Amino acid sequence: MSLAVLQRAKELLGDTIKSTHSYRGDDTLVVDAAAIVEVMRLLKDEVGMDFLVDLTCVDYLGREPRFEVVYHLRSMKTGERLRVKAPLDEPEDGSNPALDSVVPLWAGANWFEREVWDLYGIRFHNHPDLRRILMYEEFVGHPLRKDYPKERRQPLVRRDPNE
Amino acid sequence: MGLEFYTSKLADAVNWARKYSLFQYPFVTACCGMEFMALWGPKYDVARFGAEFPRFSPRQADLLIIVGTITERQGPILRRIYEQMCEPKWTIAFGVCASTGGFYQNYSTMPGADQCIPIDVYIPGCPPRPEQVLDGLIMLQDKIQNGQGFVQRREKREHDAGKNKLKVLP
Secondary structure, three states: OOOOOHHHHHHHHHEEEEEEEEEOOOEEEOOOOHHHHHHHHHHHHHHHOOOOEEEEEEEOOOOOOOOEEEEEOOOOOOOEEEEEEEEEOOOOOOOEEHHHHHHHOOOOOOHHHHHHHHHHHEEEEEOOOOOOOOOOOOOOOOOOOOOOOOOOOOOOOOOOOOO | OOOOHHHHHHHHHHHHHHHOOOOEEEEOOOOOHHHHHHHHHHOOOHHOOOOOOOOOOOOOOOOEEEEEEOOOHHHHHHHHHHHHHOOOEEEEEEEEHHHOOOOOOOEOOOOOOOOOOOOOOOOOOOOOHHHHHHHHHHEEEEHHHHOOOOOHHHHHHHHHHHOOOOOOOO
16 A cells, blocks of 8 residues: 555556546546446455545536546545546437446445536436436526526526516 | 595504514525524614514514525425415515525526515625614515505505405505
8 A cells, every 4th residue: 555546546447547647646547437337446445445525527518528527536544535537428319428327336426426417417327316406307408518508597486477 | 534534544553563563484595694693683683673573484474584595496485485474474685695696697596586576675785784684674664654565565456456345454
């Protein structure tokens, strides 16, 4: 455990890592989205990054690939941190981008993944209950996507103007 | 000097009683709640104006104070609470978010609680000073005394149009 966490992850994961960078103590792995569960399982069991701090998403509209799902991990034993990014593009057929859920590894990922689905429209395979979590069921679209119009409102209730 | 003299004097007396016994329902959703607590506390003491008694059931309240941001998702809840209140009833939008949506201009925030319920007094500020709220309360009391509240005006309109003849209208 004396090697830096990035070094250990590189040795263990090999080809699934697309790139890495390290800046002022923040270590980042960019990995293949198709292999995310296997990568996370190895990081959790073999590298010791046993705590999922955060799971979120970024929309880089106009860039290929468009989305990046970001995982922040921490080792409760050593206090090391690691950021894992999984780039994800929109499928050609216009359906929602998708990757595997990490709920089998961390139950706490459940609500994070629902939030990412709600606000960015990224589906998670094998998620036990992938519903919207912040917006209401009637809401159409995913509001934190950069192409969601800023002015669009989807009200549930409005006053009768003749009231 | 006929019957009108006595009924208008009765209306004055009833409205006088109403304006000094406002039972409020605080609909507190956001950070304005802190300032609202200061208003309740001994320093600013809203009890001096007869409006200190919170009822946490809308059926027992006649003043709905909307304290904080209203989201689109809360709209139906707020509307239901308003409709559960017995008439006559009044509403105050406490703070700029409840009045206009404030600095939130996005997909989730309702641009002012008046999008879903009628509001009698708007109190701006982020949050408003307790003095501003007391001023707003006094303005509402003036409205009640003069029969200018939203529901009072509607009752008056309906009465003048020949509806609700059985209702004794102060």
